[in-house]
Ligand SMILES: Nc1ncnc2c1ncn2[C@@H]1O[C@H](COP(=O)(O)OP(=O)(O)OP(=O)(O)O)[C@@H](O)[C@H]1O
């Protein structure tokens with residue numbers, strides 16, 4: 001391992017230890033009650049001890065996030081290619097995409113549940129709404145920023161629209177698209193948790209609410225930590241895919 | 251075959267007939283090219299020279315289907331090519347376009363970049379792949395074939411751009427100041443390589459440049475353009491013997507051509523000031 005890689009590997013671990021040791025010391029020193037703010041050691045213990053109880057909910061959350069994300073990304077990219085190809089589509093759709101990015105999702109979820117009930121579907125739809133818009137906006141930026149010279153190269157070869165997309169437009173836009181996809185990974189997780197918050201009794205979001213209502217703050221925190229782990233896994237997965245797909249330098 | 255050969259000798263390969271191009275921008279109309287006419291025969295090497303913004307790039311971009319003329323007609327082998335809609339692939343296949351910058355795609359290796367026109371035109375098979383390797387060898391890029399564009403030098407990039415335009419074996423090469431961004435030495439070397447290629451393959455070449463010496467050295471005929479609006483000002487035939495070499499640039503004949511052109515272009519600039 002090079003020095004740089006050791007640094008990027010060790011630094012976050014040291015930071016992690018610092019934060020949690022600090023937290024632990026402060027809570028002990030100030031004798032803060034467990035229901036107000038538990039110690040990290042208690043939270044980690046609960047994460048392990050209560051794992052069998054958490055596991056179904058972790059699974060449901062992962063499933064919802066992944067399913068919504070996998071549907072949202074292609075929709076976002078496809079729509080971006082339509083928006084950037086046809087002025088009419090752009091005029092018709094862009095304001096609504098912007099609206100979807102801006103509107104606090106939590107205000108939409110109860111409405112959606114009114115229409116669709118509390119099941120898995122409504123949560124997946126929430127995740128899709130929350131994450132496709134950010135993919136869409138970034139993909140639009142990417143598609144609009146293809147240098148004219150590259151477009152002219154394809155024109156001078158008489159390339160079809162499909163050939164241009166495959167060989168020039170998509171690769172040019174790839175890094176912008178991935179910026180959107182990475183954000184979508186985060187938004188998908190937060191979107192999923194807010195949907196679980198609002199209704200139903202499955203998923204980590206619903207458990208956070210349930211435990212905190214009973215002042216079981218430790219269990220509540222344990223679930224929050226599991227959410228963080230799910231979010232981080234999404235992030236790593238996407239970064240890994242990006243490294244595999246974009247192997248060139250501009 | 252014999253008859254066909256004769257026919258192409260008489261009939262111009264490329265013909266611009268009173269071509270004008272007007273760009274409409276938000277604030278004004280720009281007449282980029284006005285009433286331009288020119289005929290190029292098969293196997294000729296002609297240059298277009300003129301001040302910046304006189305419409306040189308616009309001319310060959312119209313010929314290569316990138317933009318459409320506003321008025322007039324452009325003929326390729328007697329067939330008008332500037333009709334509505336996209337130029338057909340069969341027409342475009344006859345031409346290779348060399349851009350002012352190398353314009354390689356960063357996600358392909360040098361070899362994949364050079365082979366790109368084959369993929370787009372749907373030309374596959376052993377013979378074509380062999381041609382890619384031969385061209386790479388011709389310009390000394392064999393060892394660099396598997397490298398990415400950012401891993402090779404500016405001169406090598408430009409060479410790759412040149413052979414990419416030739417890979418689908420077009421009969422016509424359109425070159426937009428291909429070596430403008432390079433240093434003097436590399437430029438001279440590439441010019442000589444270009445002459446070799448032309449001598450061997452007898453392509454029809456339209457070459458755009460700012461450089462008088464380069465134009466005289468390479469061309470059979472030089473078109474001088476003026477600006478505002480972009481138009482043809484005069485045509486000069488260069489009757490220097492072939493093959494030409496860098497040694498010729500010190501010969502009196504060469505120097506007198508150079509002076510003549512420099513004067514014509516200088517007069518242009520003066521008339522602009524008035
Ligand atoms: N897409 C465009 N839209 C509007 N105006 C344009 C466009 N392309 C070119 N022009 C204008 O047309 C004129 C001729 O441009 P062109 O690029 O053909 O010049 P050029 O002779 O190639 O110049 P240079 O030697 O600097 O490359 C310029 O005034 C330019 O501003």
Ligand SMILES: [Mg+2]
Pocket residue numbers: 306307308426
């Ligand atoms: Mg130009």
